Amino acid sequence: xxxxxxxxxxxxxxxxxxxxxxxxxxxxxxxxxxxxxxxxxxxxxxxxxxxxxxxxxxxxxxxxxxxxxxxxxxxxxxxxxxxxxxxxxxxxxxxxxxxxxxxxxxxxxxxxxxxxxxxxxxxxxxxxxxxxxxxxxxxxxxxxxxxxxxxxxxxxxxxxxxxxxxxxxxxxxxxxxxxxxxxxxxxxxxxxxxxxxxxxxxxxxxxxxxxxxxxxxxxxxxxxxxxxxxxxxxxxxxxxxxxxxxxxxxxxxxxxxxxxxxxxxxxxxxxxxxxxxxxxxxxxxxxxxxxxxxxxxxxxxxxxxxxxxxxxxxxxxxxxxxxxxxxx
Numbered sequence: 445x446x447x448x449x450x451x452x453x454x455x456x457x458x459x460x461x462x463x464x465x466x467x468x469x470x471x472x473x474x475x476x477x478x479x480x481x482x483x484x485x486x487x488x489x490x491x492x493x494x495x496x497x498x499x500x501x502x503x504x505x506x507x508x509x510x511x512x513x514x515x516x517x518x519x520x521x522x523x524x525x526x527x528x529x530x531x532x533x534x535x536x537x538x539x540x541x542x543x544x545x546x547x548x549x550x551x552x553x554x555x556x557x558x559x560x561x562x563x564x565x566x567x568x569x570x571x572x573x574x575x576x577x578x579x580x581x582x583x584x585x586x587x588x589x590x591x592x593x594x595x596x597x598x599x600x601x602x603x604x605x606x607x608x609x610x611x612x613x614x615x616x617x618x619x620x621x622x623x624x625x626x627x628x629x630x631x632x633x634x635x636x637x638x639x640x641x642x643x644x645x646x647x648x649x650x651x652x653x654x655x656x657x658x659x660x661x662x663x664x665x666x667x668x669x670x671x672x673x674x675x676x677x678x679x680x681x682x683x684x685x686x687x688x689x690x691x692x693x694x695x696x697x698x699x700x701x702x703x704x705x706x707x708x709x710x711x712x713x714x715x716x717x718x719x720x721x722x723x724x725x726x727x728x729x730x731x732x733x734x735x736x737x738x739x740x741x742x743x744x745x746x747x748x749x750x751x752x753x754x755x756x757x758x759x760x761x762x763x764x765x766x767x768x769x770x771x772x
Contacts, residue, residue: 488583
């Protein structure tokens with residue numbers, strides 16, 4: 445992969461120019477972004493996957509769901525359906541995507557919908573009486589203008605050290621960060637120091653209207669069935685499984701690791717191979733894609749908890765946005 449990135453270096457300026465031109469056309473009003481008369485929060489990133497959008501969306505759901513008729517709207521990456529689909533009891537990863545299915549399974553009191561055409565999806569949701577929408581992975585979807593935009597970047601691979609595709613992992617140039625209202629540095633060490641925070645903020649160079657927060661992931665309890673096994677099979681189909689692998693090794697657990705790409709679609713032969721394993725441990729997102737194919741008695745996942753530093757201040761900014769919007 446590194447060799448391929450080096451070979452593709454001559455194409456990076458072309459990608460940079462195309463994405464910069466697109467943003468410039470939106471910024472100058474040549475291309476129009478549509479605003480809506482309801483509070484919409486966008487969660488996204490500059491890079492290709494692996495920044496922790498799903499835990500961030502779940503955090504916002506927990507914060508807002510009791511006081512708002514709330515919906516999440518995603519593209520439904522790698523689903524096998526088209527158009528607008530609202531999750532129901534028949535929903536699967538194939539019909540709505542693994543991450544939306546995870547939202548639906550965990551939060552029965554909100555609406556979960558998918559539509560590649562965000563404008564159409566928003567129209568469908570507002571027609572059903574939805575009051576607030578969380579747009580999942582919509583930072584580059586500039587046809588829609590969210591009222592509050594939260595940009596995520598990781599501690600280990602921040603956007604300011606990265607480059608645009610195909611040489612780097614950025615979907616658009618670093619300058620895109622200026623569109624964010626809140627910047628969250630994710631997957632930090634839980635004991636991140638003040639000096640580390642200051643150094644990162646110095647490199648981000650936030651504007652006066654931008655706030656920077658730091659977050660980390662705290663792993664839940666490992667199921668007893670997994671702990672008691674001498675060995676098990678770890679299956680991951682996420683962008684960056686390294687922190688999970690490190691965590692499990694630090695627990696002195698022995699396992700084989702079957703590594704797949706992010707949002708991997710398991711083939712029939714791969715499913716057959718997994719069915720032959722004695723015990724499978726996986727991520728919550730991968731569990732959503734495997735649970736209908738593998739005996740659940742031997743399929744387990746590790747829950748995670750999203751923690752954000754200075755959470756009171758972060759929550760206050762979210763609630764201020766909601767309050768100010770409803771005053772308009």
